[in-house]
Amino acid sequence: METLSPQVSISLIKSSISSLLGTKKLPIDRNEWEGYFDESGHLVKSKDFISSNILDRGLDPSVRPEAWKFLTGYYPWRSSWDERLTVDGMRRKSYDDLCRMYEKIQPLLETEHRGFMQARSFINSDLQRLYTRDLRGNAMVDKKQLEKILLLSYVCNVKAEYQQGFHEMLLLFQLLVEKEHEIYWLFQFFLQKTEHGCVIHIGVGKNILMLKAVIAFMDPLFAKYLDGRGSRVVQSLFPWFCLYFQRVFKSFDDVWRLWESALQPPALIILRALPWERGALAEVFLTGKPCRNFQVFVAYTMLQMVRDHILREAMSGDDILMVCNSLIDLDADELISEACSMYEHLMKYEDKIPGELKEFFT
Structure with a gap:
């Protein structure tokens, strides 16, 4: 025992x-x-x-700083202290090698690669708007470090490149860990673990399509209403996915909390107690029915928060977008709990779920 x-x-x-x-x-x-x-x-x-x-x-x-190294894959789960020290040394060396490579080719990029200059311009513009001090006026952000890592990521991660808004995501990794190579690799592993679901030309479009499919399957009445307000109503919610809902929460802790749910193994999803069941000690586990792309259920849950208001007021497309953008200062625990409940509800109709949806979430 x-x-x-x-x-x-x-x-x-x-x-x-x-x-x-x-x-x-x-x-x-x-x-x-x-x-x-x-x-x-x-x-x-x-x-x-x-x-x-x-x-x-x-x-x-x-x-959180240590746990995230396991969740992202920076550290193997099956490793000892000594083995993790070795892994960290390898990560540091790999990062230093990338930096040296970047320094060698930077002059060529500046003269021959128009995309690089455009990306650097976007990065500088985004970083200028980034608030850099805490409530006491102390420097909170190292913009030079952010610029360096974002440019290196653009050069080395040809799949993701640079997308406006990445600076806000990278900031959370800078606040999470101290060493530069850790910031870089955690960001890269996070993108991989989430299947680049926040990248517009890779995952965002698919997320939008699947969100529409979930609405159509779980709430046909609402789906019909949204379709009647224009084909671009749901598409306009793409910022939720681009920043992984970073702007809808009260604090960075809430953002990290939600992102942690996105880093869980796909073979396991937990359904937390519903609000009226929180006195119960039992927790409901869904094993054997993995849920990838959990972010779509988060978005669907947020839409359900304003669904009745939208229908009651017979809102237009612009008004729908406005009320969705007003969803801020949310509580991550409550949102995760409700999104898990939505997933549980979907699984009750497993034999009727369209094949494309089933494949997307399993």
Whole structure:
């Protein structure tokens, strides 16, 4: 029988108490996180166990920088402390090699590559608008570092290149970890893990098509109404996907919280207790029915928040877009919970789900 450490036991007790009181579950803190590893740094819990807890409860800020290295694939889950030190050294060396390569070809890019100069212009323009100080006036952002990493990403990641708004996404990685090579690789691994779903010419268009398909399948009345307001109503929601909903939350912590859900293994999705069931200790797991592209259910859930208002007011296309853009200061835990519930509802009709939808989410 597995024996829990005192720290883990205390964390579980606190989590149970918070659930019984109807409050948010406490995130995984430093003591609990360290209890997931033995003295050599190997996992003593399964990857699925840890991932399910992260999705269900979130991460304490003190844990997030290290945990994200596992979630993104920066570190292998099956590794020791020493092996992770080796991996980090390899990542640093690879980044330094890329930087040296970039320095050598930069003059050629500036004179012969029109796309590079255009990308640099966009990056500089975006960074100029980026707020760089905290409430006390202290410098919060290293713009030079952001520019360097974004340009390097443009040159090395030919699939994603540069997209206006990437500077806002990269900022969260700069605030998450300290070392430059960690910022670069976490950003690259995040794009890969999310299948470049935020890139306009790769994943955004597909997300929009699947969002329309989900609306048509789950809410035909609303789908018919939206179609009657013009074919571009749903397409106009593309900024949600381009920034992975970064602008709809109260804080960076909420953004990280949602992004963590996007980094979970596709073989596991947790359905958190519904608002009226939060006193229950039981959690519903969906195993064996993976849910890729969870961001589409997040978008569908947000649309459902304003659905009745849209229909009641018989809104036009422009008004619909305006009310959707007014969805700000959302709570990530509540949004994830509701989106998981939407996914559960869809799975009740699994035998009737169109093949394209089923393939997209599994």
